[in-house]
Each structure stands twice: as C-alpha cells, then as structure tokens.
Amino acid sequence: MNLTYKEFLKLLSENTREYIENVMNELYYYERLSTTSDNNRYFNIIRACYIGMEKDIAYTDFIKKMKFDSSNIDNSSKSRIYYDFKKTPASSKEEIFRKYNSFFILQDSIENSKYFQYLKPSEILYDAVKNFIVRCNYKEDYAFSRVVGVEKNSDYLDLISELVKRDREQVNVQLERELYKDLNYEVISFVECASKIRNKLSICLERNVIRESNYIRDTSDYLTPLSLFLAIFEYDGKKVNAIEKIFNDKGITLFKIYKALGKNLSKEIKEEKKDIRVIDKFYRPYLDKHISELVKKLFTKELVPNNCVEKFISQFDVEALDIVDLRESLFALDEFDEKQFDEFYHKLKLQTKISLNDTAKIYQLLLTQLDSNFLLTSTDDIDTLAILISSYYHNGIVSEYFKDNGIALENILDLLNINITKEELKNVAVDKKVFMKKFKRFIVDGVNSDRDISKVTPTDFEKNLCNQNFNKTNIVQGIFENFTGKGLPSNFIKELDDYIVTKRKEKAKKELVEYLEEKNIEDVDFLFKVLDAYEHFLLSNTSSSKRLLMEASIITAFGMTDIGSKYLSLIHFDYEKFLVQANIKNEKVESTELRDLAFKENLEPFINNNDTTLSITVNMLKGPDISPEVKKFIDDSKYEVLTEEEFYYQQEINVKTSEVKERLKENLSEDMLGFIESSFWYYPRLRIVEDSCDRKCMSLFLGIMSSLKTKVLFEKYGFDCKKIIDDFVADSPTSKQVADNLYLDFELFFKEKLSDITIINDLFANNYIKRLCEKNNISIYNLEYELLLKTGKLGSLSIPEKKQLLEATELPSVNPFNNSSLINYSNVLSFHSKSIEKPYQELLSSNSISTATNMIHDTIDDLYKEQIEKPSFFQQLFSFMQEEDKDIVYNKEAMIKLREELDKQSDNLENEIKTYAELIDYMKAFYKKNEDRIVEMDSKMRVVEDLQNSEEDDDTFGLIKYQSTLNIMSSYKNSFVTTGNLCKAEIIRVYNSIVSHFMVLNSIRTTKEVLVPIIESESIISKGIENEKDIIGVIHEISDLFNNMVENNTEGISANLAKLDNLSVDNYASLTNGINKFLEDTSNLSSSSDKIKAKLYKKED
Secondary structure: OOOOHHHHHHHOOHHHHHHHHHHHHHHHHHHHHOOOOHHHHHHHHHHHHHHHHHOOHHHHHHHHHHOOOHHHOOOOHHHOOOOOHHHOOHHHHHHHHHHHHHHHOOHHHHHOHHHHHHOOHHHHHHHHHHHHHHHHOOOOHHHHHHHHOOOOOOOHHHHHHHHHHHHHHHHHHHHHHHHOOOOOHHHHHHHHHHHHHHHHHHHHHHOOOOOOOOOOOOOHHHHHHHHHHHHHHHOOOOOOOHHHHHHHHOOOOHHHHHHHHOOOOHHHHHHOOOOHHHHHHHOHHHOOOOHHHHHHHHHOOOOOOOOHHHHHHHHHOOOHHHHHHHHHHHHOOOOOOHHHHHHHHHHOOHHHHHHHHHHHHHHHHHHOOOOOOOOOOOHHHHHHHHHHHHHHHOOOHHHHHHHHOOOOHHHHHHHOOOOOOHHHHHHOOOOHHHHHHHHHHHHHOHHHOOOOHHHOOHHHHHHHHHEHHHHOOOHHHHHHHHHHOOOOOOEOHHHHHHHHHHHHHHHHHHHHHHHHHHHOOOOHHHHHHHHHHHHHHHHHOOOOOHHHHHHHHHHHHHHHOHHHHHHHHHOOOOHHHHHHHOOOOOOOOOOOOOOOOOHHHHHHHHOOOOOOHHHHHHHHHHOOOOOHHHHHHHHHHOOOOOOHHHHHHHHHHHHHHHHHHHHHHHHOOHHHHHHHHHHHHHHHHEOOOOOHHHHHHHHHHHHHHOOHHHHHHHHHOOOOHHHHHHHHEOOOOOOOOOHHHHHHHOHHHHOOOOOHHHHHHHHHHOHHHHHHHHHOOOOHHHHHHHHHHHOOOHHHOOHHHHHHHHHHOOOOOOOOOOHHHHHHHHOOOHHHHHHHHHHHHHHHOOOHHHHHHHHHHHHHHOOEEEEEEOOOHHHHHHOOOOOOEEEEEEOHHHHHHHHHHHHHHHHHHHHHHHHHHHHHHHHHHHHHHHHHHHHHHHHHHHHHHHHHHOOOOOOHHHHHHHHHHHHHHHHHHHHHHHHHHHHHHHHHHHHHHHHHHHHHHHHHHHHHHHHHHHHHOOHHHHOOOOOHHHHHHHHHHHHHHHHHHHHOOHHHHHHHHHHHHHOOOOOHHHHHHHHHHHHHHHHHHHHHHHHHHHHHOOOOO
C-alpha cells in the first residue's frame, strides 16, 4: 500500500498519531547522526518505539516492567539538543517515512486501510522486534539491551505480545461497542454466527474439502453473503425461526444445504471464536436493526452483484418465480403476528405478566428520552434500564441487592436525568410489538433458555440483567460502581444469588434459633445439617414428597454425627440402599434458583420440647406419621429400630466388647482370632446346647473345626465334621442373643495370662467338649496338641511356655474298663515327652566345651612368634659362619583374637547354661505330672481290686475281666514308673552338664582376669626371660595351665605353676592368687554336684 506520511497520519487515531510523530522525531535524529545499516534500521525503530511509549502515560507500567531507560541508550535524543520534528521540511519527513514505512504499515492494514484507526504502538513495536529476531537471528542480549535501552531479558517478545493482546482487546471492545450500538441481541448473534461460518468455509475451500463453483469461491464477495445465508439456519440453534421457515417451505433445509456443499459445519461453528475485526471488515454494510432487513440485502445488486445466494438457492430446484416469491415473503416479515403474541403471553405466570407489562411501559417512556439523554446511547441501555426500574417497583431481587448497597431508585433517576413515576404507567398502553421484540428474549434466552416459559418468574428474567454480554450494555454495572465505588463482574448472577440466599438464610436461621430456644433444643447444628441436606435433595428430587425428603435429610444429617453413625451402624442401616429403594437421587445440582428457606415450617413436625439429635431421629423412625417409603424400607430390611434406652445400653456393651477385642488382638494369633470370628456365626444358630458356657465353647469348637486349615486334622482323628454341623447348627438363628455377647462373659477370654494355648486348653477342658470327643472315641489330648501345631503356635513356643502348658494340663479321668480311655490316659504326656527329648539330645551332643577350649588353646599358642633376621650379602661374604638371628616377639593380633574368643565362648556357654536350667524346670514339671499319673493309676487299680474282691467266686468271666483289667493297668503303671526313673536320670545328667559348663566358664573367667593381663604386660620377655627355649617353655606352660583348669586337674595346675616359678615369670604372686581362687570356686561346684547326686539317688526307686 503506497501512502504518503501525510495520508498515513490522517488514518490514525489521535493518540497513535502523536506517538508516530514522537517516533519519527527519534528516527530523524538517528538518520542525521550517521548512515544506517540494515541492522541499525531495526535498532533505530525499536528504540524509537520505546522512547515514544515512554512519553505515553498509557504505557507507563509496560516501560517499568521492561525497565527501559532512554538515558542508557547510546546516542539517544536525551543526550543532545532536541530536534523539533514538526518544523522539519515535508520532503525530509517523507524521506524518513519511505525508509521506515514497512514498520508502520502492517499486514492487516495492507488488507484494509480502515484498520489504521485501530493501530496501536504496541503492534508496531512487536512487529519490529519479531522481524528483527527472525531476520537477524540476534541472540546477543547484552548488546541488544545496550543499544535499545532495556534491561537484559530473554522474554522481550513475550512481554510485548502480552501488551499487544491487551491493546487489541481494548480496541475490540471499542470496535464492538461502536459496531453493535444500535443492534439488538438477535442481530448480533446472527452476524457473529455468519462470521464463524465464513472462516470455516474459507478453510474448507483452501483445503479442497468444499470445491469452488459458480456460487462459492474463496473471496469475500462470495463468502460474506453466503455465510449470512447459512446463518439463517444456524444462529438460533435447533429452533426454526420465521425466516428459516420461509425457506423450509420451499424445500431448502440445513440438511440439504450441507449436502450440496459436501461438508456439515454445525458442530465446528460452535467451537469457533468470533472476530470483531472480521465482522467490521466484511459485514458492516449488511448490518441492520432487524435480521429480516439484513437478509433482504442478500438479494440486492448493490451488495451482492454476483447473485451468489440466488445461484446457490437454485441448486435446490427453486425456479425464478419461487425466488421472487421468497423475496416477497421476506419483505412481509415486519408485520406483527398477533396470534404469536397471544400464544406466548397466555403461557406466562400472572406475576410475570404484570412485571413485564410495567417493564414494557417503562421502556416506551424511556424511548422518548433517548435523543435528549446523552447517557442513554442505545435501545440496549433502555431495555436493561427498564427492567432495573421495574425491579424497584416490584421489589425484585436486583433492586433488593442495589438497595442493600445504598442505591435508591431516586438516586438512579437523578443520575440519568430521568423523570418517570409509577403513576405514569397507568396511562401508558403496552406496545405488543415492543413487548415481543425487546423483552421476549429475557423470558426465553439467557438463564431461561432451557426453561418452560410457563414457570418463569420475575426473579428469573431479572437475572438476565446480570449478564453484560447478554444485554449488550454495561449500564447496570456502571450504575452500581458509580454509587458504591465497587465494580461488578460482567456477569454477577452468582454474586447476586449468593447474596440473596445468604440474606434469606440468615433471616430464616434467626427465626429458627428463636423457635428452638422456646423448645429448649440445644442441637441446633444438627438441625442446620438437616436443612442443608433437605436443600440438596430438593434440587435433585422435584417429584418426591417433602415429607420423604425431610426424613431422608434427618437420616443423612444423623449419619454425619458421631452418635448417629454409631446408631445406624448398630441397626445395620444401609444408607445407599435406602436412597435407591426410596427413589431419592443424591446428585449435586447447580442451580441459581432461590432455595426453600421455610426452616421453621419444615422442621416443626419433627421436633418436640427438649429433643436431642437422637430423640428427633428415633421418634421420626418409630413415629406413626413416617412416610410409606421409609416404613417399607425398614420393614423390608427387618431393621429393629432401637429406643434411646436400648441404644445406650448397647453402647455400653459395645465399649466393653471393644476392650475385650483389643485384649484378644494383643494376645492371640491371627488364626485364633479367625476361629473366634467364625464362632459368632454359629453362636445364635446352635440347637441342643442350652448351657451358656457350653454354648460358647461349642460355638468356638465349631469355629475351629470349620476352618480349612484345621478341618483335615479333625477328620484325621475321626470327626465327621459335616454330620456334627448338621446335628448342631440350624439354618437360621434360634436365639436372639447377639453374637458379640461372647466377648462379655466368655470365661476363656478373661484368663490372666491369655494365649492360644490357654484358649485351646480351656476349650478342651470343657466337659461338653470332652463328652463330644469321648462319644466319637477321639484322643482329646493328641487333638489338642496337634491343633496347636497346626495353627503354627506350638512350633514357636519356648521351653518355659511349654512348661506352662504342661502345668496347666489336667489329667483326664480314666475308665479302667475302656481301652480308648486307657490309651488316651497313657498318651496324655506324649507331646511333652517329645518336646523334652529334642533339646535334651541337642544339648548333650553339643561340643561347645571342646570347641571353646581348642579355640582358646590355639590362640594362646600364637601369642608369641619367632622373627628371623637373615644376614646381609656382605655379612655372608665376610663371615663364613654367620648364623640367622632369631627374636621372639609379642603377637598383638593374637591377643585381640584371644580376647574376642574368650568373650564369644563365654557367651555360648552362658546361653547353654540358661537352656539347661529351663530344660531342668520343664523336666521336673514332667516328672511331677508323671508321678500324679502313677498315683491316679494306683487309685483306680484299688477300685478294680475292690470290685474283684466283691465278685462272686463262681463268676469266672467276671473274675477274668477284673484280673485282665488289673494286668493292663499294672502294665501301664510300670511304664509310667519306668518313664519317671528315666526322667530322674536325665535330670542328673543335665545337672552334671551345667556343672561342667560352669567349670569351663570359670576357667575362661580366670584366663581373662589373671592370665591375659600377665601375658599382655610383655614381662615374659622384658623381665629377663631372654632364652628362646625358656620363652617357648613359658608359652607352653600357660597353654597347658589353661587345659588343666578346664579339666579341673589340680595336680597338673600345681605342676604348671611350679615350672612357671622356675622360669621367673613376673607377677607370679598374682598368678598363684588367681589360680587359687579358681580352684576354690571349682571345688564348690564339684561338691554341689555331689550333693545333687546324693539327693537324687537318696529315694528308693
């Protein structure tokens, strides 16, 4: 585009024109300063742009953000005398402009010279910086910042881009306001839709998705009219408007249109954004106050000389006469449709009609003041203001919001210089055409677009006042800001709704609190939770009864409290199932509608004096007025609704139960806890068993028996598990007792030392369980121990725990005439016999003593070592008889090892002594229990002997029976006696092993305390024992001394000490004192061992 500098300035806005002159002044200075290169041209224009912006107050923040300082620029105009560019000759100005005009005339401006009036300084700067970076690939930030005058920053372009975006948005708002000033919402929607269609058509033609023809080409003279034609069918969604109906009647539908084009654009249009500059550039000539007028222009030669719309219509077999007919139909659209008005008006609520009638009258009065009132610039201002004034007359929600912010109607009328009174409206007749054209959209569009118009209230259409984009005016926001100093969002519907609801809610809350105080009810928070839930249910359940929703709300809020969650859990109330069965939706519904705030009225049927959270809910659930849906759910679910007293009693039980459960969890294995859990199912279903304790034991027995882990074991011992369960267990509960009651008084759970062992021991000690086992000929004791093994408990028991188990074992009663009873009696201690045998054999076969002594002996031998020094070459050369020198040196590493070995072997021996002591206690307990078994067998034999003596002499079979029984019992008794004798002998062996361990342990202690210090002192060498043989002899004697101490060889020890004395060992006195102490301790141990032997063998076998 070839423009002179003078022509260019005329096209600009006043602010941009002043900016360009400042930039040109800088460029003029740079050009006079030196000859500029291509790069310098970019530097010149960029820094000139910055200096121009520095002088414009609108860009103060941007200049600060860029940290621009013109004084930092090399050769800036601030550093020299200012040139008055306005006095510069015109030829010089034109010369400068020609050199730099590519930076001022941007691409958009080339296409449309009208765009110059919207050109902004930021766009010129952005284009220059972007082209410089791309063209020169300039990366030297430091040099750039030094020449341009901004702080070193790699985000130049992004910061400028943000500024351009801001400026363009401001221009777009200004352009939109100017362009849409006299247009209604419907026309604006229509044109914006057309612009979106135009963009999509252009893209499809460029990509060959749609092919060019005689009616469509990728040029504005085809795309603009054709997009306006398509907008007839698209702008109002699925609704069929009056114009669209005219074309439909001629067989032209949207489906056929897209079929002819070969591409459906409906979905893509919705996703497209409007471009106000495109609308200004291509659609301005078509704009009109009514869509019908705009559509008529599509058939005029002045705007559409190529007749592309008519050519396109002809594709649908519409002849020329029909096209004329179409035109006539379009021209007749302005006629008012009385029938349409009646149909629409008839559907409205009375309250809505009254409010809208007054609104239309106010509009008609305001319209007369439009020309004389510079504050009202468009009919959009007037229809919006009319609704606001009507809101004041009818106490609407918008006026309430304004009044609560201190804005009275009189203030608004004074501000806008309007003189209207409510009385005047009585003398004004409603213009039906105005009613339909201006206010129908407030009923059917915006927030009411999906609403049945018969349900629209004044509150609903007032809410459309909040949306500036819907009204195409910001007059409401402007009035509010003028009086309050606070801004409103472009759509303040949420703020309005929240404010009104909060206000109503606070008022209703206050009334409710006062009412509750009269009723002496303290749980106010609970009731407010009820109301919140009720509000939530109301929005998503419009067809449900209020009584049902209130009951559901009480249950919901009740479940949110601590006491409520416990109560509902106790009666096993299934909340989700309840909502489903009662057909109550639990969905979050966003709504701007005012909620039901009749708090007091809604709650009143459910509360009485002194009520609590619990009593309100219980009274509702048990009350006669309960809704059919809730009652049916309770009955179908067989819930037992508890009274308050029943609930609190059960709570006490639950607390105690929890304590017992916690104790069981701390002391029992996972297996045992699982058995107990299973027993709960059997407990209420048991038949036959009446006694409470027996019932609990049998339940636990069945819980253990039915486990997959233990069932095989029961069957191994002869139990028919299925038959037992069939015999004892009913299909449904036979008792109302709660299974949890097991926790409260089951004596097995309250042992002082609770464990799996005590549980199983006590369970099998129960007479009912014993009889059950005897009836099935089961060895109860073998089953008991194998059961403990099966659950993995016995394998992990320590020797003291097994001793405890043995002591707790009660000998079974024996029936001399029952072989199974005798066998069970003989096997009662078999588990413990095996448990003693294993550690006993391990200890006796232990080689810990020999290992300890060998390790220590070997380490002592390594304490001193020979160090041989070989003669040098010259020594060998000149001394033919030169011998190797030998030194005996102290081995510190061996001493460290010796100390470690002494500690290690000492620990090993102490651990074995501890095990021996535990084993002796276990064996003593076994010996005592075996003695009890012998005594019991003696007692039973005397009973049989008495029976035999009382038998008649001629009863041969009876005598044989008794004698056989006595023989069997005698055999068993003899085996028990033998077991006792063997046990006694084994105890003696263990005692002797303990003595041996203590003696070795004592020798290790003496070595640590006496021998090691002597050796460590290195006195063996340093105090005169210099002979190699003597040193070796000392080491040998010390090592031999240790062996004799271990073996308690007093004669050997005496010999060792004598030899060490002859070898002049230092600290000999300390050595002899330590050895004497060792001998004394060892003597005590030996004598105690003899006493043990004497004591154990004193009794006759």
